[in-house]
Amino acid sequence: MAAIRLQDVAAHAGVSMKTVSNVVHNYPHVSETMRAKVQKAIDELGYRPNALGRRLATGHTGMLALAFSFVTIPYFAELAQVMTDEARKRGYRLLLEQTNNTLEGERAIVSTEEAGLVDGLIFQPAQMSPVELARHRGDVPLVLLGEGPAPVGFDHVMIDNIAAADAVTSHLIALGRRRIAFVGHEEGALAETSRQRLAGYQQALHRAGIPLDAQLLIASRTVSSHDSAEAVGHALDRRVSFDAIVSRDDLAAIGALRALQERGFSVPGDVALTGWDAIPVGAFTHPSLTTVQADMHALAVVALDMLEERISGYDGIGRHRLVDFELVIRESAPAVSAVS
Amino acid sequence: MAAIRLQDVAAHAGVSMKTVSNVVHNYPHVSETMRAKVQKAIDELGYRPNALGRRLATGHTGMLALAFSFVTIPYFAELAQVMTDEARKRGYRLLLEQTNNTLEGERAIVSTEEAGLVDGLIFQPAQMSPVELARHRGDVPLVLLGEGPAPVGFDHVMIDNIAAADAVTSHLIALGRRRIAFVGHEEGALAETSRQRLAGYQQALHRAGIPLDAQLLIASRTVSSHDSAEAVGHALDRRVSFDAIVSRDDLAAIGALRALQERGFSVPGDVALTGWDAIPVGAFTHPSLTTVQADMHALAVVALDMLEERISGYDGIGRHRLVDFELVIRESAPAVSAVS
DNA sequence: TCCGCAATTTACAGCGCTGTAAGCCGAGTG
DNA sequence: CACTCGGCTTACAGCGCTGTAAATTGCGGA
Numbered sequence: 095m096a097a098i099r100l101q102d103v104a105a106h107a108g109v110s111m112k113t114v115s116n117v118v119h120n121y122p123h124v125s126e127t128m129r130a131k132v133q134k135a136i137d138e139l140g141y142r143p144n145a146l147g148r149r150l151a152t153g154h155t156g157m158l159a160l161a162f163s164f165v166t167i168p169y170f171a172e173l174a175q176v177m178t179d180e181a182r183k184r185g186y187r188l189l190l191e192q193t194n195n196t197l198e199g200e201r202a203i204v205s206t207e208e209a210g211l212v213d214g215l216i217f218q219p220a221q222m223s224p225v226e227l228a229r230h231r232g233d234v235p236l237v238l239l240g241e242g243p244a245p246v247g248f249d250h251v252m253i254d255n256i257a258a259a260d261a262v263t264s265h266l267i268a269l270g271r272r273r274i275a276f277v278g279h280e281e282g283a284l285a286e287t288s289r290q291r292l293a294g295y296q297q298a299l300h301r302a303g304i305p306l307d308a309q310l311l312i313a314s315r316t317v318s319s320h321d322s323a324e325a326v327g328h329a330l331d332r333r334v335s336f337d338a339i340v341s342r343d344d345l346a347a348i349g350a351l352r353a354l355q356e357r358g359f360s361v362p363g364d365v366a367l368t369g370w371d372a373i374p375v376g377a378f379t380h381p382s383l384t385t386v387q388a389d390m391h392a393l394a395v396v397a398l399d400m401l402e403e404r405i406s407g408y409d410g411i412g413r414h415r416l417v418d419f420e421l422v423i424r425e426s427a428p429a430v431s432a433v434s
Numbered sequence: 435m436a437a438i439r440l441q442d443v444a445a446h447a448g449v450s451m452k453t454v455s456n457v458v459h460n461y462p463h464v465s466e467t468m469r470a471k472v473q474k475a476i477d478e479l480g481y482r483p484n485a486l487g488r489r490l491a492t493g494h495t496g497m498l499a500l501a502f503s504f505v506t507i508p509y510f511a512e513l514a515q516v517m518t519d520e521a522r523k524r525g526y527r528l529l530l531e532q533t534n535n536t537l538e539g540e541r542a543i544v545s546t547e548e549a550g551l552v553d554g555l556i557f558q559p560a561q562m563s564p565v566e567l568a569r570h571r572g573d574v575p576l577v578l579l580g581e582g583p584a585p586v587g588f589d590h591v592m593i594d595n596i597a598a599a600d601a602v603t604s605h606l607i608a609l610g611r612r613r614i615a616f617v618g619h620e621e622g623a624l625a626e627t628s629r630q631r632l633a634g635y636q637q638a639l640h641r642a643g644i645p646l647d648a649q650l651l652i653a654s655r656t657v658s659s660h661d662s663a664e665a666v667g668h669a670l671d672r673r674v675s676f677d678a679i680v681s682r683d684d685l686a687a688i689g690a691l692r693a694l695q696e697r698g699f700s701v702p703g704d705v706a707l708t709g710w711d712a713i714p715v716g717a718f719t720h721p722s723l724t725t726v727q728a729d730m731h732a733l734a735v736v737a738l739d740m741l742e743e744r745i746s747g748y749d750g751i752g753r754h755r756l757v758d759f760e761l762v763i764r765e766s767a768p769a770v771s772a773v774s
Numbered sequence: 775t776c777c778g779c780a781a782t783t784t785a786c787a788g789c790g791c792t793g794t795a796a797g798c799c800g801a802g803t804g
Numbered sequence: 805c806a807c808t809c810g811g812c813t814t815a816c817a818g819c820g821c822t823g824t825a826a827a828t829t830g831c832g833g834a
Contacts, residue, residue, distance in 0.1 A: 115821070166514075178505075192515070352718045380720075449813080490821090
C-alpha cells in the first residue's frame with residue numbers, strides 16, 4: 095500500500111496542499127466548509143502525515159534523547175520512566191540510548207555521526223574525561239546528569255551526593271553504630287559517584303569523632319550485587335568486624351545483605367544496612383532497605399527545563415543545579431525511635 | 435552555528451554534491467584524488483550528514499521501535515537491552531516506547547499518528563483486543579511478542595509458557611511437594627500470560643495425580659511484589675497451608691518470599707519457591723530464586739529476523755514462533771539431588 | 775456599482791539528501 | 805586517427821512537508 099501523501103489528499107479534495115496542511119494543524123483561519131471538505135478527504139484516504147517530511151521542513155524533530163549506561167540498572171530504568179513521562183508531557187518523544195558504559199559508547203552519543211535526529215540530548219556520562227566532553231560540538235543542546243565529568247560551561251544536574259552520604263551515615267551513627275563500613279565502590283579507579291559518596295561518609299564519621307578505619311572500606315570489583323556480595327563475604331570471612339554498612343547503591347546493599355545472611359548475621363540486629371537509589375525491589379527484601387531516594391521528578395523537570403531553554407536559543411553559561419534527596423527509612427536501618 | 439550542509443562541502447571542495455555524497459558513503463567508483471580532496475573539505479568544515487534529509491530521500495530510517503508496558507519492569511529492561519544490542523548489530527537503532535500498560539498507550543503505538551519514523555515495530559501488547567489489533571494499518575511492518583492478543587496473520591514470537599509452567603511445577607513435585615500454590619496472577623481478568631502459566635501448572639499437577647485446590651490459587655490485585663506479598667501474607671494468616679509456590683514471575687516471587695520470611699517460614703525448608711524471568715536480583719535474594727529463563731537472545735534474533743523479512747518486502751501469512759526456555763535451579767527450590 | 779479591506783486560499787521555493795540518467799574523459803581498438 | 809567503451813563526475817528531479825508572500829474571495833460602505 096503506497097503511502098498517502100499530502101499531495102494526494104489535496105488532489106482528492108480539490109484544494110491546495112497547504113490548505114490540507116493547515117487543516118491537519120488546526121490552523122485557525124480555515125473556513126468551516128473547507129475544513130469539513132478536507133477532513134472528509136483525509137478520512138477517506140486514511141492519510142497520515144509523514145514525520146520525516148514535516149521535520150525536514152520545520153527543522154526540529156520533537157524528539158529528545160536520554161543516554162546512560164544500561165537500562166537494566168534499575169536506577170536508570172526508573173530515570174528513563176520518569177524522564178519519558180515528563181518529556182511526553184512537554185510534547186517531546188524521548189529516545190533511550192545505551193552506552194554500555196564504554197568509552198566508545200559515550201563517544202558515539204556525543205559525537206552523533208548523524209545530526210538532526212533529536213532536538214536535544216540528556217546524557218549521564220561515566221567514562222569520558224571532562225576534557226574530551228568539553229570538545230563536544232555545540233550543535234545539539236546538551237544537559238549533563240550525574241556526578242560524572244561535567245566541564246564548566248555545560249548545564250548539569252545532580253543530587254548532592256556528599257550531603258546525602260553524610261545524612262545516611264549520620265543516621266547509622268544516631269542508631270549507635272560506630273564501626274560503619276562503606277561497601278561497593280570500585281576497587282580500582284573510583285567513579286566520581288563513589289568518590290563523593292565516600293567523601294560524605296567520611297565527613298559524617300569525622301564530625302562524630304569516629305576515626306576512619308581503612309579496613310572498613312570494602313571495595314568491589316565492579317559495581318554490582320554479585321561483586322559486592324563477594325567482597326563483603328570475604329571481609330566477614332577475614333573477621334573484619336562492623337556493625338553497620340553504608341552501601342554505594344541498592345544493588346551493592348542487596349549483595350551485602352545476601353553475604354551477611356548467608357553467614358548468619360542478622361540485619362539490622364548485628365549489622366545495620368543502607369542502600370542508595372530506592373529501587374523498587376528494596377522495599378521487598380527481608381529486611382527492607384533503608385535507602386537514599388533522589389527526587390527524580392525534580393531531576394527530570396530541571397533537566398528538561400534547562401534543555402528546553404537551550405533548544406529555544408538560550409546560549410548562556412553552564413548552569414549547575416542540585417536536586418533534593420530524601421532518606422527512606424525502612425527495616426535495614428530503622429528509625430532511631432523504633433530502636434530505643 | 436549554522437549547520438554545514440552537503441552543499442557547503444561541495445562548494446568548498448569545488449565538486450558536485452553527489453560526489454560528496456558518494457565519498458560519505460564510500461561509494462567505490464570515486465578516484466583517490468577526488469576522495470582525498472573531498473575528505474579534506476569534510477574535515478575542514480566539520481561536516482556531519484543530516485539524518486532527516488537522508489532518510490527522506492532514501493525512504494527508510496534505519497530505526498525500529500520496541501514497545502511494551504514499562505521499562506521499570508526488569509524483564510522488559512532486559513528485553514530492551516538484548517533487543518537493542520541485536521538491532522544495533524544489524525545496523526538499526528532501536529527506539530523504546532512505553533505504553534504504560536494502558537489501552538490508549540497501546541493504541542498510540544499501533545496507530546502511530548506519524549508515519550515514516552521507523553522502518554518496523556516490535557510490540558508486546560497486553561490490553562488491546564486481538565480484533566482491534568487486527569485492524570492495524572498494514573503500512574509499518576510489525577512483529578508481536580508475548581502471550582497477549584496475536585491475531586492470525588501477524589508474526590508472533592513467544593516462549594511456550596504452558597510447557598515452562600509445567601516444567602517448573604514438575605520440578606517442585608519432584609522435590610516431593612504436594613501442596614503447591616500458584617501466586618501472583620491477576621485477581622480480576624487474567625492476562626493471557628497468567629492464564630497460560632496457570633494452565634501449565636494445572637497440567638503438571640494433573641499428570642502427577644494431585645488434585646487442584648482452589649485455595650492454593652493466590653491471586654494478587656496487580657502483578658507486583660507489593661500485592662503478591664500482601665496476598666501471600668493474607669493466605670498465610672488465614673492458615674492456608676502449602677509447601678511450595680509457583681510464582682507468576684520473579685517480582686511476585688520476591689513478594690511471596692518476603693511474606694513468608696516475615697512470618698518465620700523457611701524457604702525452601704517449609705515452602706519451596708519458584709519465580710519466572712530470571713531477573714538479576716533473583717540471584718541475590720536469600721535464598722536465591724529458582725526461576726524460568728526465556729532464551730531472550732533467541733527471542734530477539736527470531737523477532738528481528740522476521741521483522742527484517744517484512745521490511746524487505748515479505749508479505750506472506752503470519753508466522754508463529756516459540757523460543758526456548760530453561761529452568762535456572764537455585765536455592766529457593768534446589769535440585770532434586772541436593773535434597774536427598 | 776465600485777473600492778478597499780480583511781479573511782482565506784494558493785503558488786512556490788526550499789529543508790538536506792540521494793537515485794537516475796546524462797556528460798565527460800582518457801585508454802584501448804580496428 | 806576516429807571511435808567505442810568503461811570509469812568517474814555531474815545535473816536534475818524529487819522524497820513529503822511547511823513558511824512566506826502573493827492571489828483570491830467576500831463583504832461592507834461610499
